[in-house]
Amino acid sequence: MLKYTLRRLLGMIPMLLLISIVVFSLAMFMPGDPLGGEIDPTNSDPEYIEEMREKLGYNDPIHVQYWTWVTNFVQGDFGKSTQYKVQVSELVKSRMLNTLFLGISSIVITYIFAFAMGMTAGRKAYSKLDHFIGGLNYFGLAVPNYIAGVVIIYFFSFKLGWIPFGGSHEIGLQPGTLEYWISRFHHVLAPAIVLGALSTASYTQFLRNDIIESSRKDFVRTARAKGTSESKIYNSHILRNSVIPLITFLGFDIVTIVNGAVITEAIFTYPGIGTLFLNSVNNRDYSVLMTLTMFFSLLVLIGNLVADLLYGIVDPRIRID
Amino acid sequence: MKKSYWLIAMMLVLTMFLAACGGDDNEEQGSEDEGTEEESSEEGTEEESSEEGSEEASGDGEPVDGGTLIYAIDSEPSGPLDINFYSSVTEAEINQFVQEGFVEYDEEFNPIPHLAEWETEDQKTYNFTIKEGVKWHNGDDLTVHDWVFAIETLAHPDYTGPRWANVQTIEGAADFREGNADEIAGLNVKGDYEIEITFDKARVNNLLNLWTYPMNQTAFEGIEVAEMEESAPSMTELVGTGPFKVKNTSAGEYYELEKNEDYWQGEPHLDGLTVRVVANTSVIGALENGEVDMVPVHPTQGEEADALDNVSVITYPGVSYYYVGFKLGVFDSDAGEIVEEKEKYSNKKLRQALWHAIDREQWIETFFGGYGKTLNAPIPTSHWIAADNDDLKQYEYSTEKAKELLAEAGYEDTNGDGFVEDPEGNEFVLSFSHYDTGNPSFETRAQALVQQWEQIGVKSELQMVEVQNYYDMIENDDPAIEAFFGGWSVGADPDPTALWASDQLWNYPRFNNEEADKLLEDALDVEVVGDDKDKRKDVYTEWQKLVNEEAPALIIGELEEVYAVNERVGGLEYDVTGFNNAMNWFVTDGADK
Numbered sequence: 001m002l003k004y005t006l007r008r009l010l011g012m013i014p015m016l017l018l019i020s021i022v023v024f025s026l027a028m029f030m031p032g033d034p035l036g037g038e039i040d041p042t043n044s045d046p047e048y049i050e051e052m053r054e055k056l057g058y059n060d061p062i063h064v065q066y067w068t069w070v071t072n073f074v075q076g077d078f079g080k081s082t083q084y085k086v087q088v089s090e091l092v093k094s095r096m097l098n099t100l101f102l103g104i105s106s107i108v109i110t111y112i113f114a115f116a117m118g119m120t121a122g123r124k125a126y127s128k129l130d131h132f133i134g135g136l137n138y139f140g141l142a143v144p145n146y147i148a149g150v151v152i153i154y155f156f157s158f159k160l161g162w163i164p165f166g167g168s169h170e171i172g173l174q175p176g177t178l179e180y181w182i183s184r185f186h187h188v189l190a191p192a193i194v195l196g197a198l199s200t201a202s203y204t205q206f207l208r209n210d211i212i213e214s215s216r217k218d219f220v221r222t223a224r225a226k227g228t229s230e231s232k233i234y235n236s237h238i239l240r241n242s243v244i245p246l247i248t249f250l251g252f253d254i255v256t257i258v259n260g261a262v263i264t265e266a267i268f269t270y271p272g273i274g275t276l277f278l279n280s281v282n283n284r285d286y287s288v289l290m291t292l293t294m295f296f297s298l299l300v301l302i303g304n305l306v307a308d309l310l311y312g313i314v315d316p317r318i319r320i321d
Numbered sequence: 322m323k324k325s326y327w328l329i330a331m332m333l334v335l336t337m338f339l340a341a342c343g344g345d346d347n348e349e350q351g352s353e354d355e356g357t358e359e360e361s362s363e364e365g366t367e368e369e370s371s372e373e374g375s376e377e378a379s380g381d382g383e384p385v386d387g388g389t390l391i392y393a394i395d396s397e398p399s400g401p402l403d404i405n406f407y408s409s410v411t412e413a414e415i416n417q418f419v420q421e422g423f424v425e426y427d428e429e430f431n432p433i434p435h436l437a438e439w440e441t442e443d444q445k446t447y448n449f450t451i452k453e454g455v456k457w458h459n460g461d462d463l464t465v466h467d468w469v470f471a472i473e474t475l476a477h478p479d480y481t482g483p484r485w486a487n488v489q490t491i492e493g494a495a496d497f498r499e500g501n502a503d504e505i506a507g508l509n510v511k512g513d514y515e516i517e518i519t520f521d522k523a524r525v526n527n528l529l530n531l532w533t534y535p536m537n538q539t540a541f542e543g544i545e546v547a548e549m550e551e552s553a554p555s556m557t558e559l560v561g562t563g564p565f566k567v568k569n570t571s572a573g574e575y576y577e578l579e580k581n582e583d584y585w586q587g588e589p590h591l592d593g594l595t596v597r598v599v600a601n602t603s604v605i606g607a608l609e610n611g612e613v614d615m616v617p618v619h620p621t622q623g624e625e626a627d628a629l630d631n632v633s634v635i636t637y638p639g640v641s642y643y644y645v646g647f648k649l650g651v652f653d654s655d656a657g658e659i660v661e662e663k664e665k666y667s668n669k670k671l672r673q674a675l676w677h678a679i680d681r682e683q684w685i686e687t688f689f690g691g692y693g694k695t696l697n698a699p700i701p702t703s704h705w706i707a708a709d710n711d712d713l714k715q716y717e718y719s720t721e722k723a724k725e726l727l728a729e730a731g732y733e734d735t736n737g738d739g740f741v742e743d744p745e746g747n748e749f750v751l752s753f754s755h756y757d758t759g760n761p762s763f764e765t766r767a768q769a770l771v772q773q774w775e776q777i778g779v780k781s782e783l784q785m786v787e788v789q790n791y792y793d794m795i796e797n798d799d800p801a802i803e804a805f806f807g808g809w810s811v812g813a814d815p816d817p818t819a820l821w822a823s824d825q826l827w828n829y830p831r832f833n834n835e836e837a838d839k840l841l842e843d844a845l846d847v848e849v850v851g852d853d854k855d856k857r858k859d860v861y862t863e864w865q866k867l868v869n870e871e872a873p874a875l876i877i878g879e880l881e882e883v884y885a886v887n888e889r890v891g892g893l894e895y896d897v898t899g900f901n902n903a904m905n906w907f908v909t910d911g912a913d914k
Contacts, residue, residue, distance in 0.1 A: 030789065048483050085400040085481070086551045094572060150602055158606035165603045165612070171575050171595055269600045271397070271573035279399065284789055 001312065008305050015301065016294070020073070023293045024066050027286055056082065069290065079287030083279065088291045091276065098168055099272035102195065102265070103257025105188045110196035110253075114203035114246075121204065122211025122242075123234050133204065140201035149194045149267035156190065163190045166269030191268040195261060199253070203246060210242035244314045251307025255299050384892055388911025389593040393616040395601045397573040403555040404534050405471055406482040414617075415576050415596050418903050419458075420561030423451065423468065424533040428896040429705040430813040432528050436463065436535075436562070444847055445523035451514045455585045457537050458566040465516040467535035469508055473497070475532055476505060479547035487532035492519045523847040525857065529814040535562070564589045564904035574598055590892065590907035604885075608632050614887040614908065620692040621762065626885035633888065636692055636881040637895045640701045641810035645679075645753070645770065646874040647672060648805070650831035651798045657824050659833045665803060670730035672872040675751075676716040677723035678777045679770060685878050688766040693880040698865035701879045703897040704815035705854070706844075706861040713869045723777040732779075740780035750780045752803040756792075757785035767806060795829050805829070807874075813898075815861075816845060821868065832873035840864040 053059055057068065072079060078088035121133040157165040163186065164170075170183040214220060215238055223233050258273055265274030273292065280288035398411045404420045407413060423437035436455060441447045455463040474480055475488045476497050488494050493506025507519040520527045540554035549555055559567045562585070565578035576596040580589040599607055605622065607613040609629050618626050618634075627634040647666035650659040666672060681695045697713040700706060727733075731744030743749040751774060755767035764785055771781040784801075786794065794802050807829060809820055818841045819825055823833045843849045844860040886893065889909045894901040 048485060080551075081400075083399045085406075086556070153603055154606060157603075158610055161610070165607055165610075166600060167574050167597070168571070171597065172569065172577060267600060267602060269574070269598055269603070271571070271598075275397065275573060279397065283399075 001309070005305070005309065008308075012298075012301050016298065019297045020070060020294060021066075023290050023297070024069060027290050027293075028062065028065075030281075030284060073291075073294070078291040081280075081285050081288045083283045083285040083288070088287050091288065092273065092291065092295070095272050095276050098270065099258060099261055099265070099274065101184065102188055102191055102261055102270065102272060105185070106192040106196040107253050107257065109189075109192050110200045110203065113196070113200045114207060117200075118204040118207025119211065119234065119239065121208040122215070122238075125208070125212045125215075130208070133208075137201035137204050140197045143197070145194050145197060146263045146267060148197060149191070149264055152190055152194060153267070163187075168270055168272075187270075191261075191264050191270055194268075195256075195264045199249075199256060203249065207242055207246060210245065211238055214238045214241050247314050248307050248310045251303045251305070251310060253303075254306060255296075255303040258299055259296050384590050384905070384907045385909055385911040386590050386907070387592050388908040389595060390591055390890060390906060390908055391612065391614045392594060392596050393599040393604065393607065393613040394596060395599060395604060395616075397598045398576075399573075401482075401550050401555040402557065402559050402576075403536075404561075405474060405484065405536050406550045406555045408483055415578075416559060416561070417563075417899075418565040418578055418594055418596075419559045419563045419567060420534065421563045422534040423449065424528070426813050426898050428703075428898055430703075430815060430898065431705070432813075437533075439528070441528075443523050444525060444527060444852060446517060446519045447528065448517050449515070451516075452585065453514055455562055456583055457539075457562055458560050458581060459537065459539060461537060461539055462513075463535060463562055464513040465510055466513070467538060468516065468533075469505075469510060470538050470541075471534055471536035472508065472532060473505060474536060474541075474546055474549065477546040479545070481547065481550045484532060487530060490520050490524070490527060490530055492521045525845055525847060525850060525852070526814050526816055537561075564902060565591075565594050568593070584904055586902065586904060589904035591903070591911065594903060594906075605629070608885055608887065611887060611889075614890050616885050618883050618885045620689040620880060620883050623690045623692055623883045623885070629885075631888050632885050634883060634885050635893070635895065636883050637899075638701070638703045638897045639810070639880045639882045640703055640812070640897065641808060642696055642699060642701055642879045643806070643808040643877045644699065644874040645675075645877065646795075646805050646807050646830035648798060648803055648829075648831060649873060650833055652826060652828070652831055654826050659823050659831050662833070663831075668730045668732075669871060670726045671732060672875065673716070674723040674726035674730065674732075674777065675774055675779065676872055676875040677719050677726065678773050678779070679875065679877070680718040680773060681716075681877050682718070684766070684769060687769070688762060689878075689880060690883075692883050693878045695878045696876045698869045699809075699817060699821065699874065699876055700815065700861070700865055701811065704811075706815045706858050708862040708865040708869075712862060712866060716875075720777050727777060727779070734778060739778065740775075741778045748780070750782055752782050752784065752801075753806070754784050754786050754791070754794075754802050754804070755806040756788040758788045770806075796826065798831070817841070817864075818845065830873040832868070832871070834867065834871060834873075837864055837867050837871075840867065 057065055060068075069079070076089070078092075080086065081088055081091055084091055117133050117137070121130045124130050152163075153165050156162045168184060168187050169180060170187075173180040173183055211234070215234075220233060220237060223237055228237075261270075261272055261274035262277050263274065264270070265272045266278050269275075276288065277292045279285070280292065392414075394411055394414045396411055398415060399409070400412065401407050402412050402415050404413075404416045404422075407416060421435065423435055424432045424439075425435040427433050437449045437451045439447050439449045449465070449468075451463065451465050451468075457463060457467075461467075472488050472491065472494075475482070475484045476491075476494045478498050478500060485498070489498075491505055491507040493502055493504075493508075496502040497505045507521075509517040509519070511517060518531070520531075524530075537554070537560040540558070540560045541549055541552070544552045544554075554560055557567070557570050557572070564581055564584045564586070566581045567576070568579040569577040575598065578594045578596070580592055580594075582588050597613065599613060599616070601619075604613070604616055604618065605625050608616065608626060609631070611631060623634050623636075626632055648663055649667060650663055651661040652658070653660040685691060685693045685695065694702075696702065697710065697716060698708060700708070702710075727741060732741040732749065734740060735742045735746050741749055753767065753771055753774075755763060757763060764783075767783050767785070771783045774781045786802075793799075795805055795807070811817075811820075820827050821832055821837070822828060822841050823831075823838050840860055840863050844857050844864070850857045850860060882899075884895075890906065891909055892901075892905040892907045894905070
């Protein structure tokens with residue numbers, strides 16, 4: 001397995017190189033640059049804009065720009081944000097914590113809901129409750145999260161006042177205090193649910209189907225014949241088997257944590273990687289944009305690797321070397 | 322593995338698509354309003370309260386001390402907040418409460434003393450006297466050295482911000498920047514509170530152009546100029562002399578300010594003022610719930626905000642205007658002149674006809690919620706140089722008049738397809754460009770113009786151009802751009818030279834008229850106008866009449882600044898330069914909290 005992991009990791013290098021070319025070209029294909037589109041006669045003059053373009057290297061030939069970017073990137077120099085005027089690494093670091101917090105909360109919430117609903121639905125298959133859960137799930141799958149977000153804010157925040165409409169914590173709380181953390185959970189709840197809606201729905205259905213399938217298997221019949229209680233059969237025998245395929249999703253979840261947050265964060269004015277990414281696209285903040293896209297790509301690759309490795313671990317029948 | 326590769330590609334594409342859909346007002350602000358009115362967003366002064374033009378807002382009753390006001394902005398401030406380094410209007414929303422300048426502006430945008438008074442005899446050398454006893458938030462005394470420090474920073478070759486233009490007219494600034502001098506010759510410090518500033522030549526707008534903000538020396542001590550922009554005092558720990566000081570910030574989320582008890586004009590009523598980032602989609606709900614007290618809203622949202630019981634909408638005239646320009650030539654930026662004339666729209670009567678064809682009032686009503694009014698020359702009416710509207714041609718909405726003018730110009734329908742042909746009998750198609758931010762109302766409003774032109778028989782085509790590329794294409798006279806939609810927001814200096822003189826890159830229509838250039842030159846020439854404002858205004862009026870008649874661009878209208886304010890907020894006064902000093906603001910339930 002070690003050998004396999006190493007091989008996969010090595011294989012990532014050419015892949016990342018190719019991705020870097022795609023990311024760079026796509027970034028360059030976007031019309032305009034950070035200095036266009038925002039001309040302000042009271043605030044700058046044509047000479048300054050031209051000077052900045054020269055300084056930032058936008059006038060260099062494309063391959064030179066690419067080479068500069070890649071060599072700096074490999075050395076850990078992600079460049080400086082033209083919009084935020086700070087090093088990209090610092091910028092990302094400052095926002096990463098918020099996004100991780102949101103992502104992890106989202107996963108926890110997803111798993112709690114998915115297990116509760118999936119087990120109920122699987123056990124009471126084809127009952128009214130099952131259909132209700134199924135309906136809810138298909139609704140969750142069908143509604144895009146940017147719409148769900150706005151609707152949730154409208155009802156639960158403005159109409160009912162249960163949750164804050166945005167932000168990551170109550171204004172004025174000192175980081176580190178208990179109140180601060182309670183406030184953070186309170187703020188992260190709604191975006192986390194919205195973010196997790198899609199995976200909750202699919203996990204629930206997945207779990208339900210697997211439980212129904214397992215419940216018809218021989219070992220279940222044997223257990224029943226032996227007089228084992230129903231709850232023990234479901235909670236222990238069946239669940240243990242049905243959870244195995246779900247665990248492998250964890251790899252993909254790593255990806256969802258960061259990527260999925262792009263739109264959700266913007267709607268909930270949550271200061272994380274997602275809002276940063278959107279801003280960088282809007283402002284053609286190349287260094288931030290390309291760093292984040294590379295980072296997302298890397299996550300996808302790692303997520304895939306983790307998923308494959310987990311397959312091997314949970315199901316010894318799958319051999320990966 | 323192949324799958325993951327695709328995923329990435331798809332993701333990039335998708336996010337770009339979504340970003341375009343998102344294209345919220347954040348984008349719009351930059352491109353649509355074409356920048357900021359930085360001077361005008363500064364607080365007004367208390368003297369204005371009794372003067373004509375300023376109005377009292379909803380706040381009634383006696384000022385109450387205490388409480389916190391939540392001021393919302395819809396896009397996150399990025400980059401440095403310090404006034405000497407900031408670059409976009411969003412950051413100004415924060416530093417306007419914290420930092421202030423030596424000079425303020427009255428409602429006609431005349432400079433008036435604030436932290437400094439000045440005298441000049443020849444408009445070349447100015448003698449400034451700074452108020453004594455003003456303290457920085459960190460306890461330092463404000464002296465003239467802080468101003469010199471600011472100017473020398475801005476003029477430093479390593480300075481990374483956009484403000485060199487504001488100091489380059491000082492005598493010796495260029496030498497300093499090139500490293501030929503250790504100090505700027507035009508700055509003559511006469512004491513801790515007195516300085517004489519000499520410009521390279523006498524100009525009527527030397528003072529308006531000058532950088533009149535100090536920079537705290539202790540805060541930036543030991544930081545190289547190249548690193549100042551990204552240093553803490555510039556990014557988050559703003560130091561100023563204003564009514565509020567920075568207490569706590571959470572980047573991209575909120576900026577908590579607390580009152581400056583030692584403010585030189587007296588203690589502010591509010592205990593605190595928090596600037597909070599609120600997504601555009603949540604603004605109305607947050608206003609209704611009282612979670613936001615005051616917010617600049619886009620004109621199209623004004624009506625919705627006005628409908629709320631606890632909120633009133635206040636407006637004051639802005640200094641931005643929109644126009645439809647025609648490419649009349651090609652500009653060579655190296656030579657700094659217009660090198661080629663374009664024929665297609667060169668007929669004045671054609672342009673006038675197109676102007677008459679637009680129902681501008683209705684257009685403003687529909688697309689800007691009525692928060693604006695029509696304009697006939699490219700000078701917002703709030704500027705003191707604005708010509709009397711009666712002196713200008715009105716270009717009222719009239720399809721008859723438009724058709725008449727078209728016929729006079731020789732544009733007639735010769736092949737019976739319902740659309741006019743040009744005087745040579747060739748098909749004539751007007752190609753109109755508008756920027757695209759993903760906001761669907763932009764296409765509708767552009768389409769509205771196109772339809773009105775078609776109604777007078779001018780076949781028109783609309784192309785929506787991605788906003789980041791739009792102004793680049795216009796600036797470079799890309800042949801794809803013929804007629805285009807544009808807007809400018811202008812600051813305290815009313816002079817339109819940078820936007821309309823033939824030797825300027827930003828004269829996008831490439832309006833080339835010797836008489837107009839001469840008028841603009843005269844208006845700035847100390848020899849011609851001296852310091853006689855009436856004389857200057859007369860010259861500008863002549864210029865506006867000329868532009869109004871020549872119609873290089875069809876000026877559509879000027880917009881108002883629209884704010885939604887909760888009823889509990891009081892003490893607001895406002896005029897064209899913006900709100901009064903925030904020290905006077907209060908919340909009626911402040912004492913309870």
